[in-house]
Amino acid sequence: MLTHTAIRTGFSRAANNASPRAHSGSFFDSISLMGAAMPYGRDAEIYGENEPADYVYRVISGAVRTYKVLGDGRRQIGAFYLPGDIFGLETGDEHSFSAEAISDAKILVVKRSALLALAERESEAARQLWSVTGQELRRVQDHILLLIKTAKERVGSFLLEMAKRHPGGNDVELPMSRQDIADYLGLTIETVSRTLTELENSASIKLASARHIVLRNRRALGVLNG
Amino acid sequence: MLTHTAIRTGFSRAANNASPRAHSGSFFDSISLMGAAMPYGRDAEIYGENEPADYVYRVISGAVRTYKVLGDGRRQIGAFYLPGDIFGLETGDEHSFSAEAISDAKILVVKRSALLALAERESEAARQLWSVTGQELRRVQDHILLLIKTAKERVGSFLLEMAKRHPGGNDVELPMSRQDIADYLGLTIETVSRTLTELENSASIKLASARHIVLRNRRALGVLNG
DNA sequence: CGTACCATTGACGACGGTCAAAAAACGTGG
DNA sequence: CCACGTTTTTTGACCGTCGTCAATGGTACG
Numbered sequence: 001m002l003t004h005t006a007i008r009t010g011f012s013r014a015a016n017n018a019s020p021r022a023h024s025g026s027f028f029d030s031i032s033l034m035g036a037a038m039p040y041g042r043d044a045e046i047y048g049e050n051e052p053a054d055y056v057y058r059v060i061s062g063a064v065r066t067y068k069v070l071g072d073g074r075r076q077i078g079a080f081y082l083p084g085d086i087f088g089l090e091t092g093d094e095h096s097f098s099a100e101a102i103s104d105a106k107i108l109v110v111k112r113s114a115l116l117a118l119a120e121r122e123s124e125a126a127r128q129l130w131s132v133t134g135q136e137l138r139r140v141q142d143h144i145l146l147l148i149k150t151a152k153e154r155v156g157s158f159l160l161e162m163a164k165r166h167p168g169g170n171d172v173e174l175p176m177s178r179q180d181i182a183d184y185l186g187l188t189i190e191t192v193s194r195t196l197t198e199l200e201n202s203a204s205i206k207l208a209s210a211r212h213i214v215l216r217n218r219r220a221l222g223v224l225n226g
Numbered sequence: 227m228l229t230h231t232a233i234r235t236g237f238s239r240a241a242n243n244a245s246p247r248a249h250s251g252s253f254f255d256s257i258s259l260m261g262a263a264m265p266y267g268r269d270a271e272i273y274g275e276n277e278p279a280d281y282v283y284r285v286i287s288g289a290v291r292t293y294k295v296l297g298d299g300r301r302q303i304g305a306f307y308l309p310g311d312i313f314g315l316e317t318g319d320e321h322s323f324s325a326e327a328i329s330d331a332k333i334l335v336v337k338r339s340a341l342l343a344l345a346e347r348e349s350e351a352a353r354q355l356w357s358v359t360g361q362e363l364r365r366v367q368d369h370i371l372l373l374i375k376t377a378k379e380r381v382g383s384f385l386l387e388m389a390k391r392h393p394g395g396n397d398v399e400l401p402m403s404r405q406d407i408a409d410y411l412g413l414t415i416e417t418v419s420r421t422l423t424e425l426e427n428s429a430s431i432k433l434a435s436a437r438h439i440v441l442r443n444r445r446a447l448g449v450l451n452g
Numbered sequence: 453c454g455t456a457c458c459a460t461t462g463a464c465g466a467c468g469g470t471c472a473a474a475a476a477a478c479g480t481g482g
Numbered sequence: 483c484c485a486c487g488t489t490t491t492t493t494g495a496c497c498g499t500c501g502t503c504a505a506t507g508g509t510a511c512g
Contacts, residue, residue: 070371127345
């Protein structure tokens, strides 16, 4: 139990894409039995900002966005979560972002108190909880680096990020709308659209359809990305 | 030991400003004896990006910046750390940012392995390590919200943030240069300077000197800050 | 086949970046 | 304490990128 080797549970086997790249997969695989798989429809709220953080979540299938809305209506998307990813794990008592299903999704829901109890007994479990938060921290730090770049760099980096997280080589299937991408990258929908067109014109990508993008020149997408 | 009430050690008493607002102050107060206070000169490197994260740090006096430099030379400052703040705590084996002293500083240096060993024995210590990373996560998330705002909003939010962290009401003593502020806010030094002048002209602040700013209208600084 | 919704394209303007110079602040040594 | 040189900050002029407003085009679904 709680070994490094992933323990494949019924729930994680049911996942589309639960894969080795998931956050601390072994840990959450092993505690999958503590939770239940819940279905969420497109745009359904999973939790709201400032609500009690009583549960921790893991994407089984579909995709999730977390976000905040500022006073004047601007929305900032904090992260996209794909199958295998863990989200909603807080060290405090409340969620700091809201979470919604981007598409129809199956989400494994685990009681936070169960994890905390386990962590109290098993130091390895505590280490894994810490590790999940640490990975999230690094992800958000990378996000900051995105936000100081030019529009072309942001969109390029975003596509590379999605390609890395998604299995399927150079073919990227985007689960989210242009508006979601824009709110993630701190751009407008028009700039995202224009930039994608530019990247296609420069033969860096191919827009097979609005949500299906083929990477043709990864170097061009990653230039200057430190 | 490890109680909620701060245990004032010799080291923390020596601090300029170690105060209740520090990250998990009680925890790090109690393990202060495990480390040593080290002096760092202005601009001295404390650790570099990708170096082994063998130590965890706490500011006793002075100030610290963490940063990354992108391929083309742009620098992004991840955070400023003031007396009482903990930094350099990683869940992985390497530091993800570099750290430098902004001014002459005294820093408490603690062996990470000692903390990990303690966390293995005491679940409360493990919880506190997790909590420190969680607070850092929230700080970085707030930083993201800064970066999507206009220049005036970024500078205003920055001043409010510094005023909150610094004791001293409406008088803010900035330890860092305009260049540091610019690299933290994702702006240029010129835009930061111009924006401060604008804020002074609109009577929102007073520039007593370049590094000493008096807040005159906090509402104007915080408008739209969601 | 029609109707929303979503994405793309266009025209234009504003915000902030760039390049350059002046002014202020700071530190050092006479 | 003042004079000097260096660094930091401020100010100015100009320009490019991206946001805004508006219209067109495309796609999915009933």
